[in-house]
């Protein structure tokens with residue numbers, strides 16, 4: 381793998397540029413072309429990081445927060461690369477506006493992780509909606525099932541939070557620590573990693589150039605002309621990951637011939653339950669988001685989605701209420717357990733609440749946001765780590781949103797990776813090699 385990456389990017393090695401630093405810090409200075417070699421080397425030292433996180437989305441920032449919290453990782457130097465302008469501002473949530481249609485249902489495990497890294501307190505300052513009940517059924521009328529947090533002796537099944545609230549909470553948490561991070565407002569364009577000179581001991585006194593030449597640092601080049609070096613590159617740059625592509629990770633996956641229409645809607649009454657109904661073309665979910673608002677995630681074929689996106693609000697609301705009520709098929713008359721013959725094999729595993737009465741979701745009375753459509757796909761990287769590169773979040777695995785697991789898996793990656801890095805530091809491993817299978821045969825399979 382090292383050789384492949386080196387061969388692929390070896391041609392970049394001679395293109396070392398004089399860097400112009402414009403990260404979010406007060407010390408950005410252009411480097412004079414007359415600087416002597418010693419000055420250049422010193423400036424290069426400023427471009428050396430322990431970790432470069434490519435992608436400051438929810439998962440990338442969660443990793444940064446987690447590293448900022450652990451005793452053995454909080455002193456690391458970290459570069460975060462993302463052109464998202466929101467990362468320039470500490471508070472980018474406008475109060476009193478309707479909920480953004482991009483939301484995530486986060487699990488109790490994610491809530492615990494956010495509490496551990498000190499970010500949940502910021503989420504709680506913004507709109508979020510815990511829910512303790514869920515009803516799932518389909519259009520055939522054959523049955524339904526219900527879940528209640530009390531079945532698992534929990535208070536909640538999860539919480540629905542706008543993505544911008546999750547992102548802003550992670551950013552606020554990060555900014556309230558004295559973690560040595562620098563945000564580069566740009567995009568990764570290329571990456572060079574040379575083979576490790578295995579004969580060379582890890583030597584912290586090696587210059588940046590020498591470390592790079594000996595395969596101890598990866599070199600990253602950004603769209604704005606900046607470049608930087610890092611012992612470990614983390615690809616948290618989403619489903620179309622540039623890091624994944626540059627490092628040559630293969631993927632397995634396919635595009636579903638489905639789009640998800642998402643929007644915020646308003647009811648006449650408050651909604652505290654998560655609802656999901658399986659329709660002929662895919663599931664529709666109605667998720668509480670606080671006050672009288674809910675979020676819709678409606679899966680359908682691409683042709684239908686362009687029609688539903690552009691139809692009048694009245695027609696859309698009619699179609700929506702139809703899909704959430706008796707459209708396409710009747711209400712179920714009994715729960716799964718009622719159909720004893722068909723589902724008898726399930727009896728041992730269903731929850732106590734499965735037999736509670738079937739309910740019709742609260743009627744939608746108003747569209748409260750624009751309608752957005754997202755094409756859906758499955759993509760799984762065949763490997764998550766190679767020499768000096770590791771993938772997390774959607775860069776490693778993009779999944780269908782029907783189970784609301786995508787970003788929860790990503791937060792699990794962030795938590796596991798920061799723990800692996802911390803363990804590596806404890807035993808003196810080069811940070812760039814902590815994810816190598818030989819060093820951590822068990823952890824690498826935990827993502």
Ligand SMILES: Cc1cc2nc3c(=O)[nH]c(=O)nc-3n(C[C@H](O)[C@H](O)[C@H](O)COP(=O)(O)OP(=O)(O)OC[C@H]3O[C@@H](n4cnc5c(N)ncnc54)[C@H](O)[C@@H]3O)c2cc1C
Nearest residue numbers: 435437438439485567568617618773774784785786787788
């Ligand atoms: C309709 C829908 C509903 C969903 N609902 C849920 C849900 O309820 N629960 C759940 O768990 N998941 C849900 N998901 C999945 C969830 O949205 C994703 O798993 C999550 O956004 C992945 O986060 P990420 O940080 O890995 O990637 P992203 O959110 O894609 O962030 C990647 C970041 O990388 C940056 N970037 C990209 N390329 C570069 C580059 N070359 N250089 C630098 N930066 C770069 C981008 O600017 C971005 O900020 C849903 C998905 C969809 C489509």
